[in-house]
Amino acid sequence: MSVERLSINQITVKAWSFEETVRGLARHGIGWIGAWVGPVEEYGPERAAALLRDHGVRVSSMCRAGFFTGKNPDGGGLDHDANRRAVDLTAAIGADVLYMVSGGVHDDLNLARSRAAVVEGIAELVPYAASAGVRLAVEPLHPMMCAERSVTVTLDQSLDIVERFDPAHVGLAVDTYNVWWDPGLDAALARAGDRIIGYQVCDWLVPQPxxxxxxGLPGDGAIDIPAITRAVDAAGFTGPIEVEIFNEKVWARDPDDVLGAVVAGFPHHVLP
Incomplete structure (x- = not known):
């Protein structure tokens, strides 16, 4: 099947609850979901695991934990208990990849110290995650998010962090929206090799709203997503490909229509 690797990150169909999302994915023949901590905790991890089993849907990743610098624009700062709870929820629903968002620059504006805090925070969380069988996926965000969301902004920078840890416990997450612009992208993906444990796609709309x-949905913007997929595949990643869309216009559409558009476009706008 041309969509056997397709995963839908739950934020893409934000209007749906966790249960509605799982049922909707099954209805569209999509076998993977990118889950979020909040909806899973609200639904209940045991119920969520049973629902996933009943509908034949597997979890490609869990979003998210981290904010190791103490900066989180969505509220709160570094919360060790919340990070450990995210690990627990990931394991409870049968997933093994938990996305890490680094956090924005410290209030003291010391960028070097902020980036050092990311390494320290991951190191603190690794033993707990490893004991639960959960791998931490370090995700660089686009440089425009450095101040408030992530002081980790390139694949090479993220790899410098990832390579400090056992590959069984810490890997790299690649998101087309965040990395497509990088002139060193192909070399960084080749360097990453089997350290890539998560791959998310969406498009860069022009003008950027x-x-x-x-x-944007794959195919609606400026990114040559199939070329990036080709490079990710060449590096050795053969796992699910998550479509992750943050866009209020997409969220306002009928989620069934969104899934239909993604399924129809996936072989042409995502696969190489």
């Missing part, structure tokens, strides 16, 4: 909520 919003730095966070400006993601």
């Amino acid at each position: 919003h730095p966070t909520f400006g993601r």
Whole structure:
């Protein structure tokens, strides 16, 4: 099947609850979901695991934990208990990849110290995650998000962090929206090799409507997503490919229509 690797990150169909999302994916023949901590915790991890089993849907990743610098624009700062709870929820629903968002620059504006805090925070979380069988996926965000969301902004920078840890416990997450612009992208993906444990796709809309909520469906923007997929595959990643869309216009559409459009476009706008 041309969509056997397709995963839908739950934020793409934000209007749906966790249960509605799982049922909707099954209805469209989509076998993977990118889950979020909040909806899973609200639904209940045991119920969520049973629902996933009943509908034959597997979890490609869990979003998210981290914010190791203490900066989180969605509220709160570094919360060790919340990060450990995210690990627990990931394991409870049968997933093994938990996405890490680094956090924005410290209030003291010391970028070097902020980036050092990311390494320290991951190191603190690794033993707990490893004991639960969960791998931490370090995700660089686009440089425009450095101040408030992530001081980790390139694949090479993220790999410098990832390579400090056992590959069984810490890997790299690649998101087309965040990395497509990088002139060193192909070399970084080749360097990453089997350290890639997560791959997310969406498009860069022109003009860009919003730095966070400006993601488009694959094929609607400026990114050559199939070329990036080809490079990710060549590096050795053969796992699910998550479509992750933050866009209020997409969220306002009928989720069934969104899934239909993604399924129809996936072989042409995502696969190499």
